Amino acid sequence: MSPFELNGKTILVTGSSSGLGKQTAITASQYGARVVITGRNEQRLQGTFNALQGEGHLQIVADLTIQADIDRLVAGLPLLNGVVYSTGISDLSPARFISRKVIAETFGISFDASVLLTAGILGKKKLVKGNSSIVFISSLSTRYAFIGGAMYIAAKAALEAYARVLALELAPRGTRVNCVAPAFVRTPMLDETAVQSSQAVVEKIEQLQLLGFGDPVDVANTIIFFLSDASKWVSGTSLVLGGGLNVQLTNKDAPVPSSK
Ligand SMILES: NC(=O)c1ccc[n+]([C@@H]2O[C@H](COP(=O)([O-])OP(=O)(O)OC[C@H]3O[C@@H](n4cnc5c(N)ncnc54)[C@H](OP(=O)(O)O)[C@@H]3O)[C@@H](O)[C@H]2O)c1
Numbered sequence: 001m002s003p004f005e006l007n008g009k010t011i012l013v014t015g016s017s018s019g020l021g022k023q024t025a026i027t028a029s030q031y032g033a034r035v036v037i038t039g040r041n042e043q044r045l046q047g048t049f050n051a052l053q054g055e056g057h058l059q060i061v062a063d064l065t066i067q068a069d070i071d072r073l074v075a076g077l078p079l080l081n082g083v084v085y086s087t088g089i090s091d092l093s094p095a096r097f098i099s100r101k102v103i104a105e106t107f108g109i110s111f112d113a114s115v116l117l118t119a120g121i122l123g124k125k126k127l128v129k130g131n132s133s134i135v136f137i138s139s140l141s142t143r144y145a146f147i148g149g150a151m152y153i154a155a156k157a158a159l160e161a162y163a164r165v166l167a168l169e170l171a172p173r174g175t176r177v178n179c180v181a182p183a184f185v186r187t188p189m190l191d192e193t194a195v196q197s198s199q200a201v202v203e204k205i206e207q208l209q210l211l212g213f214g215d216p217v218d219v220a221n222t223i224i225f226f227l228s229d230a231s232k233w234v235s236g237t238s239l240v241l242g243g244g245l246n247v248q249l250t251n252k253d254a255p256v257p258s259s260k
Contacts, residue, residue: 003228003229003230004031004224004225004228004230005031005032005228006028006031006032006033006224006227006228007031007032007033008032008081009032009033009034009081009082009227010033010034010035010036010078010079010080010081010082011025011028011033011034011035011036011080011081011082011083011084011227012035012036012038012077012080012082012083012084012121013025013028013035013036013037013038013083013084013086014038014039014064014083014084014085014086014087014113014114014117015038015039015085015086015087015088015137016035016037016038016039016045016048016086017037017038017039017040017041017044017045017047017048018039018041018044018187018188019086019185019187019188019189019216020086020137020182020185020187020216020219020220021037021039021084021086021087021137022044022047022048022051022216023216023217023219023220024084024086024216024219024220024223024224025037025048025052026048026051026052026053026220027217027220027221027223027224028084028220028223028224028227029052029053029054029057030053031224031228032054033082033227034054034056034057034078035052035057035058036057036058036059036060036077036078036080037049037052037057037058037059037060038059038060038061038062038064038073039061039062039087040061040062040063041061042061045059045061046059058076058078060072060073060076060077064087064109064113064114064116064117065108065109065112065113067116070113070116070117070120071120073117073120074117074120074121074123074124074126075124077121077124077126078126079126079127079128080121080126080127080128080132081127081128081131081132081133081227082132082133082134082135082227083117083118083121083127083133083134083135084134084135084137084223084227085114085117085134085135085136085137086137087109087110087113087114088109088110088137088189089105089106089109089110090152090189090192090193090196091105091106091151091152091196092148092149092152092193092196092197093106093148093150093151094147094148095150098150098151102151103151106151106152106154106155107151107154107155107158110152110155110156110159111155111158111159111162114136114159115159115162118134118166122170127175129173129174130173130174131174131229131232132174132175132176133175133176133177133178133226133227133228133231134163134166134170134175134176134177134178135177135178135179135180135223135226135227136159136160136163136177136178136179136180137179137180137182137219137223138156138157138159138160138163138179138180138181138238139152139153139156139181139182140181140182140183140240140241140242140245141153141156142156142157142160142181142238143181143240144245148197156181159179160179160181160238163177163178163179163236163238164177164236167235167236168236171235176226176231176232176234176235177235177236178226178231178234178235178236178237178238178239179237179238179239180219180222180223180226180238180239180241181238181239181240181241181242182214182218182219182241182242183209183214183240183241183242183243183245184202184205184206184209184213184214184243185213185214185215185216185218185219186213186214186215186216187216190202190213208245209242209243209244209245210243210244210245211243211244212243213243214241214243218241219241222239222241226239
């Protein structure tokens with residue numbers, strides 16, 4: 001039996017109507033999990049649901065910036081073995097344009113939603129005691145900042161700090177808590193970045209990622225590791241999925257030393 005399989009596990013994936021959450025839900029179902037998917041857009045969520053392998057999956061439409069929706073989602077959940085938080089928005093705001101509204105919008109979905117849903121899940125005892133796993137999708141930008149990303153990056157950094165505390169609090173009950181911090185991956189969020197900045201910026205980023213842009217399945221496969229028993233001794237970490245960016249950020253064009 002492979003330690004990576006998810007047979008018998010029930011996994012909630014937020015933000016699963018699109019991008020990384022969608023791929024994670026599909027891949028988890030291929031590894032044998034029963035999956036609960038959630039997002040705002042009913043049509044896109046149905047698209048993910050149709051792509052799931054196996055049976056017994058659930059879909060619950062919810063806007064996680066609305067507390068009543070979080071409460072309804074939690075009430076509808078079966079007992080879970082794992083949760084993956086993949087909600088997020090891509091918003092670029094140069095420092096001089098940051099307002100209370102911008103802070104509230106970015107943190108509302110990128111931080112508050114995951115924290116409040118976790119509180120609801122733990123409060124209503126929807127996560128099994130013993131071997132269970134929580135995974136947050138952070139971002140490599142918490143290590144390599146980009147101009148205009150102040151609120152997005154701050155919210156992700158806050159989420160990573162929160163996850164480290166959660167790992168301490170939940171270790172005694174056997175729950176692991178980890179983050180993945182991807183560089184740029186080909187999803188609708190990347191298309192949005194191209195619109196908000198420019199195609200030239202996106203091309204520059206692609207050059208910096210020595211292995212190119214990631215595919216959603218590259219992130220999903222790593223999350224499967226964190227959900228599965230293969231990671232049963234790993235908690236409190238944030239794993240960089242950097243496409244080589246973290247290894248040699250600027251040396252791509254460095255001259256090769258000539259041999260003497
Ligand atoms: N793509 C990348 O290059 C990249 C890199 C690093 C980190 N990340 C992080 O990975 C996560 C997923 O990104 P992605 O590229 O998959 O983005 P995406 O394709 O835009 O998907 C975002 C998901 O979040 C959901 N969402 C947004 N606002 C919501 C709300 N108020 N309530 C409930 N759900 C909401 C969306 O649901 P609807 O479809 O209903 O709107 C969608 O399912 C994000 O946290 C992002 O910051 C992405």
